[in-house]
Amino acid sequence: MLLEVKDLNISYGDKLTVSGVDLELNTGEIMSIVGESGSGKTTVIRAIMGCLPGRGHVSGGSIIFEGRDMLKNTPKEWRQLCGREMSMIFQDSGNMINPIRRIGEQFVNYIRTHAPEKTKAKAVEMAKDMLNKVRLPNPESIMQSYPFELSGGMRQRVGIAMAMVFRPKLLLADEPTSALDVTTQAQIIRQIVDIRNEFGVAVILVTHNLGVASYVSNKLVVMKNGRVVESGKREVISDPQDAYTKELLAAVPVVGEVKYYDR
Amino acid sequence: MTANQPPVVLEIKNLTKKFAVDGGRVLTACDNISLKAYAGQTLGIIGESGCGKSTLVRTVLQIHPATSGEVIFEGQDILKLRGEAARQNRRKIQMVFQDPAAAFNPKMKVKEIVTEPLLNFGLIKKSEVDARAAELLQMVELPVEFMDRYPHNMSGGQRQRLGIARALSLEPKIVVCDEATSALDVSVQEKICELLVRLQKEKGITYLFICHDIGLVDLMCHQVAVMYLGNVVEYIGGGRRISTEGMHPYTKVLLKAVFKVDFKPGERIEPLESEVPSPLDLPQGCPFASRCEFCTDICRQQKPQLKEVAHGHLVACHLVK
Structure with missing residues (x-):
């Protein structure tokens, strides 16, 4: 296990913005975190990197990277x-x-x-x-x-x-x-996949584009309001369980669907 | 024309816009563009950044003058209007911007924002502001209590609704949406599109819908113009769909670059590896020649003109017969 995040809570000042996030990532895997703006996806990766802005801080849980407790750095x-x-x-x-x-x-x-x-x-x-x-x-x-x-x-x-x-x-x-x-976008996504293949790097990709997430990811995490609502492998997209994931997927404009003015 | 084709409201005829650049060079942002928009329908304009789609609508809106060409609206060339006639004409063509946060004066309250155009044109009195603001907010499904808020107290989707309310306050015939949903989350984008379509059906508005998301353009628009380096390379109308009947090699490249949510395992995306060439000093041949995998000699020498390949479907490509 390269990275293990357990029950992570992040607060800005006294305000809890992200709570109970669990992530597991192995070498060479690509994980996507999807969700709308304000869902806390950027906050999570900033916490992993130790660069939360302003009064942001990890207020609970653990981040273990290569067996090291990152919060003690x-x-x-x-x-x-x-x-x-x-x-x-x-x-x-x-x-x-x-x-x-x-x-x-x-x-x-x-x-x-x-x-x-x-x-x-x-x-x-x-x-x-x-x-x-x-x-x-x-x-x-x-x-x-x-x-x-x-x-x-x-x-x-x-x-x-x-x-x-x-x-x-x-x-x-x-x-x-x-x-x-x-x-x-297609060129850059391909570049990220190539980089992963060549160097074996693990990638966490924060995106609001579900198509991109579906294309590149080994693992997917769906966030809403600072919580993980669903996570797993590709079945998160092919067979979503959570109502919010379904809603997000349904909102993606798909080439060839019924036109808006015919609905 | 099919029997139920509505009348043309806006006709862009041979519109060219060139910018002078340092060193005496010329940047051709729009090259001899002709398009028609129909009453109560949506004309989509799609292309990558720098293809001239925003320049085109800005020229139509007279934000900057055209180099040559005409824009016919209600029987006259609106590019020739001056003074009060031009001002009155602006009532009929309004715009919704990509970033509504930047489009509003942050020190104005919501009710002042939505009614400012009406006050400017002397259509309502100051005493009527509250009543009209309430009507406009209801039209775009915003709570009437928002009237006394400031735009920074609203979410992106709510602000975009406000932008739509302001654009529609003057009851325009045409509304230009320049990447109006691009900055929004997908679920919010869907709701804004549903709102736009509902208002279109109720009021018979014509939209010029500029967007770089081919999936969304396919769902929103009755006609679609694909632009590349200042040229319209394909125009699809007449009930045909870009997703299934797009023919130009560039259109196909755009379609192939879409990340679908239902990728099959092993299915690959095939992006073009090259960059868009500079719009300075365009080559004489087909604008897409340098990146087209089917490029032949004639493509480099002669610029293809738009040809009708089916009813209401035009393609500018030597290889499409």
């Missing part, structure tokens, strides 16, 4: 863990990179912050190699580009490359395709 231990053992990609990687500095400079900085023993030349080599692996054509010119010169899909690939450069065991992806067009 000191800030120094978190720094060693994040980026190297687990990493995160965001909805728009353009927002996490500095808009006025070149991609290459930031990538190299990122590598050397986490691994000060690497020389600059070695870091450049690692960065280019990783950009190649996420199928970005011409890594040299990507390294020289500013974020605004890249399309949303390319920026997201840069985000994946940065997240994967230390071959972490767990990749947390927070709505990585929600800001992208359908064709780009």
Whole structure:
């Protein structure tokens, strides 16, 4: 078991926002957490990464990653863990990179912050190699580009490359395709599956797109109002038990269904 | 025309919009587009970001001037209207925005937001604000008590209902929905679509429905225009459906990129691996040539024109006969 979350409660100040969440993830598995905005899905993965914003804190339960109790980590231990053992990609990687500095400079900085023993030349080599692996054509010119010169899909690939450069065991992806067009979304999802196949990384994908979740996931978790309403393997989608899951599935517009104006 | 085809309310004729870019280059956002919207029906416009779908409706709404072409509405070219005539015309074509939170003045109360257009056009008196606001809120199924709230106290779905109420307050003939449901959760999206359809049936409104979700466009629209790099590459009407009868290679790519909830094990998604080319200095041939798997020599040399392949179904592709 790579990651085991038991009876997790998360509060912002005194307000309990997520309660009783259980998750289990093995190496190389992709788990999707689906649910509407405000259901607490992002809060859960932020807690796993130890980066709850503001007054957010884990108020109960446990998070065990590779046998370690994550809640006992000191800030120094978190720094060693994040980026190297687990990493995160965001909805728009353009927002996490500095808009006025070149991609290459930031990538190299990122590598050397986490691994000060690497020389600059070695870091450049690692960065280019990783950009190649996420199928970005011409890594040299990507390294020289500013974020605004890249399309949303390319920026997201840069985000994946940065997240994967230390071959972490767990990749947390927070709505990585929600800001992208359908064709780009399909490319990025395929890229995440390829990364999993190549590096054996476990992935937790937070998404509100049930189609994406259904396509990539080994395991699915449906959340509502800070609670898990249903979880399991693909049967969550093929044979949903909970009323809320059924409602969510019924609301997805399916190509070829009866038109709204004929209902 | 089928016997029950309603009359045309809006006709876009050869509309072109070019932007001048630094260095004397030209960005063609909309290239010679002709479309018709019918009374009480929904015309869907679909395509990836940068394909010109928003520019097209913004030009129709006269948010920026067209380079050439005409937009015929109620027998006149509305792009030529000036001054008071243009202002009065705006009453009849209204818009619902993607992010209703950004579309409202945060310091205005709900009742002020929904009745502001009516006050601007002098259609009601200040003393009538409460009564009209209540009517409008009921129309979009919001509680009347919301009248004295501020938009930040409402959820995304409720705010979008408010956006619809404001757009409909002037009783327009045409409502442009620019990605009006894209920012919402699926279950909320479904309710907003049901509301739009109900209002359309009651009031006979025509929608221009811009969206990048082909599944939703398929369910919402009577006619669908597929845009790519400023061109309409396929137009499907006449009761045909994009999901089953879409013919253009690009339309098929869009359909293949949809993540369905009922994937069979082993079924693969096949995305195009390339990026959309720059809309600057478009090549002379087919706009989709650089990414099309069926591309031939003629596609690179000659731009295909829209041809009717079946009643109400036009495709711009050399390979579709």
